[in-house]
Every structure is written in C-alpha cells, then in structure tokens.
C-alpha cells in the first residue's frame with residue numbers, strides 16, 4: 071500500500087475549473103431571502119442596489135451544480151492554490167490515537183486565511199461590471215485583508231469597516247490593509263448614520279460584525295459606482311469556498327481515503343460550507359455516511375442555542391431577511407478572541423443542512439480552544455488562527471475518543487488560517503488571564519427579542 075505523504079499536494083493543472091453548488095443536491099433549498107418591506111421573496115432587482123450583478127445570479131442559483139471559475143480568477147488562485155492537505159502524523163502520535171487526521175490548510179497566502187478564495191472572485195465580478203468602489207466589514211481582519219489584496223490587484227477602491235474590538239486587538243491588520251491600498255474605519259464609527267445611532271445607544275460597545283455590516287452597506291448605497299461585498303454567510307460565498315472541499319476530495323481520492331468525520335469552524339459558515347460541499351453532495355445522493363461537525367464558540371452559539379428564524383444579517387436591520395440559525399441581530403457577543411466567529415447568524419445553507427439533520431453542531435469554550443491550538447502548533451508547526459482552532463479542538467476530541475474505543479476513523483478538518491495577528495490572545499492564554507464567556511439564557515432572550523415578526 072502506498073504510504074500517504076505528510077503533505078498531499080495537487081499540481082496547478084489539478085486546480086478545479088468549476089465551483090460546486092450544494093443547493094441543487096438538497097431535497098429542499100434554503101428559504102429565499104425576504105424583502106423586509108414587502109415580505110415577499112427578494113428578486114434580483116431588489117438586490118441590485120447593494121450587490122454586483124453576477125454575484126446576485128450566483129446567490130439565487132438553486133439549479134446549476136457546477137459554475138465555471140473564470141481564467142482570471144484561476145490565475146490569481148494559482149499564486150496560492152492548490153493549498154496543502156496535510157496528514158497530521160505528528161499530532162496523531164502525540165495523541166496516541168489510531169485515528170487518521172488530515173487538515174486542509176488555507177493560511178498560505180498573506181491574508182492568512184480562506185477568505186481570499188471568495189474575495190478574488192467578488193472583486194473580479196465588480197471589475198467586470200465597471201464598478202470602481204467597494205465597501206465591506208471585517209471581524210478578525212482576515213476578510214478585510216483578503217479583500218484589500220484582491221482590490222489592490224484589480225485596482226478597486228475599498229473601505230473596510232473593522233469591528234472596533236478587533237481593530238484594537240490587532241492594529242497591524244490595519245497596516246496590512248492600508249499597504250494594499252484600503253481605508254480602514256473601526257466600527258461602530260461616526261462616519262455613518264447607523265454607526266452614530268449604535269454609538270448613542272451603547273457608547274462603550276466594542277462593535278460586532280452585525281454593526282460593521284450596517285455601516286458598510288450604508289456607505290455603499292450612498293457612494294456612486296459602489297457595491298457592498300460580504301465575506302461569509304451568503305450562498306455565493308459558500309459557492310466560492312467549495313474550492314476547499316473540491317481540492318480536499320481530490321487529494322484524498324488520490325490515496326483512496328474516505329473520511330468518516332469532516333469538521334469545520336463556523337462563524338458565518340463559509341469555510342465549513344465550502345469544505346463539506348462535495349462530501350455533502352455525495353451524502354445527499356446516498357453515496358456516503360460522513361459525520362459532519364460545525365464548531366462554534368460557546369460565547370456566540372448561533373447553531374447550538376439559536377433559533378431557526380427569519381432575521382436581518384446586520385444590527386442596523388437593513389439587509390434582506392434570511393432564514394437561518396440566529397441569536398437575533400441585536401445580540402452583542404462578548405469580546406472573545408475569535409473575531410471571525412462573533413456573528414449572530416449563520417449561512418442559510420449551513421442552517422438548512424443542520425435543521426434537516428445532515429450535520430451536528432458543537433460549541434466550545436475559548437480556553438479549551440487555545441489548549442488545542444497550543445498542542446497543535448507544538449506538534450504540527452503551524453500557529454493556527456483562534457477561529458480555526460475551534461475545528462482543531464473537536465478534531466482532537468474525536469481522535470481521543472478513537473484512542474479510547476480503538477476505532478481507526480478518518481478525521482478531516484479545515485485549518486482556515488494562521489494566528490500571527492492573534493498573539494495578544496495567545497499571550498492572554500499563556501499568562502493564564504484568558505476567561506470563558508458563556509451567555510446566560512437571559513442574555514440570549516435579549517437577542518431573540520430583536521427578531522423581526524415575519525409573516526411569509
């Protein structure tokens with residue numbers, strides 16, 4: 071039998087030429103977006119003032135299983151893709167587990183995460199449409215950095231609203247984004263009406279992704295030749311991220327490896343949705359029985375403690391309504407160290423798959439996450455992002471279970487990025503000052519009270 075190498079690398083020629091769309095495989099597609107004024111499903115025209123035309127088409131496409139990746143996007147991808155799929159031999163040994171552990175590493179580009187996979191596609195379509203400006207939000211900073219890189223490459227002006235607490239925790243993120251040519255504004259800010267309103271109501275707030283989205287959307291609507299772009303949650307972002315799963319499957323297939331468990335961290339659901347797409351498509355067609363696990367922070371538990379309801383994507387309540395697992399757009403997550411997972415909602419695709427019983431969700435506390443991250447970096451070398459480390463935690467827990475049962479399961483997880491900008495978090499963990507935040511039921515009720523009453 072061929073020995074499986076530490077790194078399964080694909081050649082440039084093997085870079086997928088199509089993204090895979092999970093929706094046509096689902097028995098029932100996720101509910102359509104609802105216009106919050108008419109309470110009717112959103113049409114492409116409803117979305118046109120905010121989003122790029124091609125992205126709207128992809129967003130509403132529940133039919134085509136494969137969508138071509140344009141050559142210009144593939145050429146950009148080739149600078150950092152195919153990304154490595156690594157067999158975690160060293161971690162397996164340290165855990166003393168009979169399980170096989172693999173991780174798909176998306177942190178090999180400067181932005182340090184998978185976010186670039188969608189950023190380059192979104193900016194390419196904006197450029198094709200003749201747009202000159204884009205706005206966005208960023209939590210951890212990875213999406214803002216990725217979009218800055220893509221905008222720098224295609225020559226598009228970019229404003230990034232960065233969640234204030236993350237901007238304070240990671241000042242060098244701002245420097246990187248500015249180097250690529252973007253403007254970075256900590257959110258909430260006084261540059262928008264919605265920002266001023268949020269600040270007036272809650273002056274000490276550290277912000278949230280929901281606030282930053284509201285601000286970025288407001289600016290895009292008020293700026294000529296400008297659109298808003300989002301780094302997660304939406305169907306087209308999950309579509310672009312399917313490149314992660316397609317490459318993973320191709321790599322595993324080369325060695326005849328079939329996963330038993332596939333694990334991803336879940337903030338807005340894009341890396342998880344993308345990683346699982348080809349495996350889930352097969353599961354939906356009855357070709358496998360893989361166990362999928364979404365991992366979220368205990369401090370922001372949208373899948374494990376949220377409600378499956380129509381909700382706004384932003385705190386200012388300006389987006390279309392999406393049916394998703396949500397803590398309510400008014401939920402203010404505590405300032406934990408995984409900025410990219412501090413979002414009140416979840417991708418409608420991931421939410422629907424979870425609601426239909428196609429996957430499990432687990433929440434984990436941040437000290438346990440950093441314990442896993444520390445062990446991982448000592449064994450495998452790579453310093454993982456706190457977000458990614460949620461997946462590491464559960465992969466390790468599953469491998470430890472295998473040690474106890476003697477099962478030789480194949481565990482695959484998404485290592486979405488690196489943690490070089492998260493060293494304040496590592497420092498807090500190392501010094502023993504990191505604390506866990508778990509919202510009480512009362513805290514959650516306050517968020518649920520902000521859910522809109524939707525008759526659809």
Ligand SMILES: Cc1ncc(COP(=O)(O)O)c(C=O)c1O
Nearest residue numbers: 302337338339340341410457487
């Ligand atoms: C490294 C990393 N992993 C995961 C996430 C979570 O996002 P998503 O659930 O859309 O993949 C983020 C978001 O910022 C991130 O930066």
